[in-house]
Amino acid sequence: MAAAGQEQTVSDYIVHHLTNLTYGKLPEGFERYDGEAVAAGGQWTFAHGADEIAAMGFNAIHVDSLGWSIGLGIIFCALFRWVAVRASAETPSGLINFIEMIVEFIDNQVKDTFHGNNKLIAPLSLTIFVWVFLMNLMDLIPVDVVPELMMLVGVEYQKIVPSTDPNITMGMAIGVFVLMLFYSIKVKGFGFVKELTMNPFNHWAFIPVNLFMEVVGLLAKPFSLGLRLFGNMYAGEMIFILIAALFSAGIVWLVPAAFLQIGWAIFHILVITLQAFIFMVLTIVYLSMAHEDH
């Protein structure tokens, strides 16, 4: 799976599967994999190997994660827009029925948890649920299929499950976090400051302690949101990769590996749905808390 002629170890295989297709800026003077030094002013290019990715630092984009993420987002928008245009008070059928079922499910979830009047929460929840579900769903495609196909057309790395990339999950979590801060300030105004400083000990002497605890609690929310999804999906992907590696361990392992593959995939159908659901529900809960005025 690496370059032809080289003996590939299992750890190479795993590392290869866990490396993103990265497009970024190499710093000036960096010695590339082929021995060439990067010219003055740096160079934007596709990274080759972990060293180059590390050298790029923040100035890099995971083309595969972001590409699949946006692609799946577009599929979501197109599908739901297609239904939205056709939805009417007449008897629904087929796909429209299915989409409406999802929409109704989300609507009920939002109504159960969020009691304010906010036109953003429900569509936000729908987007999160379906989008995250689609991103997680990529996990069920056998791990080698897309990377191998991409290598045939000359693309070196390909990680097709966007939610195994912390950038993707934390990006969404930060988006939710910004909304939390926005609505906290919008709804509570000065009460938000009071909530941060006068809780849980309602005395001025405890303000620093309160502030520390509340800020940690507040910051823990987006981190728990983003890292939970990332952790679960990364671990699931890792196990898929390990099972795939088991296939190459010899003919004896073929049948057990196949059973493991099927079993883990079936279990994962539950996991991906559950993780998408948890991300959505926590988003609603956090935003609902941001709207609650004490």
Added chain:
Amino acid sequence: MNINLTIIGQILAFIAFVAFCMRYVWPPILAAMEERQQKIANGLAAADRASHDLELAQKEAVDRLSEAKKEAASIVEAANKRAATVVDEAKVAAVAEANRVKELASAEVEREKAQAKEQLLTQVSTLAIAGAEKVLAAEIDADKHAALLERLVKEQ
């Protein structure tokens, strides 16, 4: 775990998709669903109303039917009564007619009897005169005594 520009890209994509969903996806689907809910609720209400109406109509039909029966019975009764009166009237009229005819007939009989009597008297007197003529022969002049006999008939 490399945090890099991808996170910014994802945030922007997130905002874009949520905005799209909020503007072009959620409202039409929910509006359609609510409209359908309203339609179904209306339909159910209409069905309820219709069955209620049906019940009322059935009750009214039963009422009307019994009323009509009652009316028919009273009409038949009235007709019977009327028939009885007509028969009675006809009877009375027939009796009256019969009486009248009888009276008329008896008057005629009376009249004819009187006439016959008068005729008979005339014949008797004529016969008497003829007898007397024969008895008295030439002494009695028919023309002289005719007036006398006439007066005699009148006195009878």
